Amino acid sequence: MSHRLNHNLAKDNLHDHLDKSAALGDYSTGNGQFDLMLKELKAKKPNERSFVGIYLKEQIVKDLQEIEDIKASPEWEHERSFGASMVEGVIAWGVARRNWLGDGSKVVFTSEYDDIKRGVDMKVCLPDTDGLDDKKIFSIAVDVTVSEDEETLRKKLRSSVQRMDYGTYSRGNPGGQLTKLKYLAGSKDEQGKPKTVYDKRLNHYVLPLSGSTAENLAHFFVLDSEGNSEPSPLEISAQVQTIEVFIKQAVLQIVNVLDKYCGYGSHRLESYRRLPEIDKNDPEKIFFWAEEHFEEIKNHLQETWTRTSKRGESFTEDNSVMFISVYKNLKLIRHLSRLLKKIEKKEGAGSTENDSRHANDPRDHGAEYILHLNRRDIQDLNYELHPPKPRIV
Numbered sequence: 001m002s003h004r005l006n007h008n009l010a011k012d013n014l015h016d017h018l019d020k021s022a023a024l025g026d027y028s029t030g031n032g033q034f035d036l037m038l039k040e041l042k043a044k045k046p047n048e049r050s051f052v053g054i055y056l057k058e059q060i061v062k063d064l065q066e067i068e069d070i071k072a073s074p075e076w077e078h079e080r081s082f083g084a085s086m087v088e089g090v091i092a093w094g095v096a097r098r099n100w101l102g103d104g105s106k107v108v109f110t111s112e113y114d115d116i117k118r119g120v121d122m123k124v125c126l127p128d129t130d131g132l133d134d135k136k137i138f139s140i141a142v143d144v145t146v147s148e149d150e151e152t153l154r155k156k157l158r159s160s161v162q163r164m165d166y167g168t169y170s171r172g173n174p175g176g177q178l179t180k181l182k183y184l185a186g187s188k189d190e191q192g193k194p195k196t197v198y199d200k201r202l203n204h205y206v207l208p209l210s211g212s213t214a215e216n217l218a219h220f221f222v223l224d225s226e227g228n229s230e231p232s233p234l235e236i237s238a239q240v241q242t243i244e245v246f247i248k249q250a251v252l253q254i255v256n257v258l259d260k261y262c263g264y265g266s267h268r269l270e271s272y273r274r275l276p277e278i279d280k281n282d283p284e285k286i287f288f289w290a291e292e293h294f295e296e297i298k299n300h301l302q303e304t305w306t307r308t309s310k311r312g313e314s315f316t317e318d319n320s321v322m323f324i325s326v327y328k329n330l331k332l333i334r335h336l337s338r339l340l341k342k343i344e345k346k347e348g349a350g351s352t353e354n355d356s357r358h359a360n361d362p363r364d365h366g367a368e369y370i371l372h373l374n375r376r377d378i379q380d381l382n383y384e385l386h387p388p389k390p391r392i393v
Helices: 009-022 032-043 057-072 082-096 112-118 150-162 211-223 233-262 283-292 294-301 321-348 352-360 365-371 375-385
Strands: 106-109 122-127 137-145 204-208 304-308 314-318
Touching: 032 082, 032 106, 032 211, 057 112, 082 106, 082 122, 082 137, 082 211, 082 233, 122 321, 137 150, 137 321, 150 204, 150 233, 150 365, 150 375, 204 233, 204 365, 211 233, 233 283, 233 294, 233 321, 233 365, 233 375, 283 294, 283 321, 294 321
Parallel strands: 137 204
Antiparallel strands: 106 122, 122 137, 304 314
């Protein structure tokens, strides 16, 4: 098991409430100047009511009522939180305006419905640096959290893992695997109203950042609103932390797909099954193995599955969408690894003062928790999702 932070119930509840408030997305960060800077990004946040014509009006009303019921429930914290909104805003600004994930990266805040029901604060569009076309992009779904508490993080990570479950067991996207956003426009008409919805399936990642780090970064962003200054040591640390957290989850998601769909059972990939356990537990080796066996994995995941239920009934199942998960995670790892090397090269060329950056600005506890996860931890999350039923004696 990974390192466990000290558990404090009151702190757990507080951070859980902060996250829920952040999901609303329209609350002030507590920094008026930074709020103004975010106005353009926030203005593109989808409004569910503008999707009349794509969805029935009655369905939209039902969805909005469901959101209101959730917010009115005893578990929901009605008090607005500056801390969580600040974290969400800083990450959005860092990606969209400070190139934290590479030149040309874009951020689209999700609707309140997709925030609350599908656990996605923003869709991040990244440049496809694998290809020759600079305009080509690929996208990921991001759940931002201010929480540094292990149990809150595990709950969010379980949600990511569950989106890779077999067919109808998947809970990330109703009726399918991975994540689909319901209220995000594809094409629009002349009045700017949605004609179609964005229907691509996305990998889902949890991205923690502490409130104190976000507050300090927002102050720096306001002072450098024109973007003329070099990144501060704290910003570079936050950027590197963000990249490392994404890479770690991408590798673990690949391992999870391989274990779940290729490693055992009647439908398995023999070359993966024969891979030594020590290699399966090594993130670097599993990445290179997946790259080397890319076409083999693709063909395997695109086969029609025949499975047998616990009652002995045979049925077919299409899990080809999981190839999309592996494909995009490999792409994400390659892109972010190249970016990380550029940062390290640039930092290494500076003064020796930069050599102690990580010592002076250590990673946030939430990020440290995710970076210490391993294959066994993901297996544990799967176990928590599907514990064995107690035997009746």
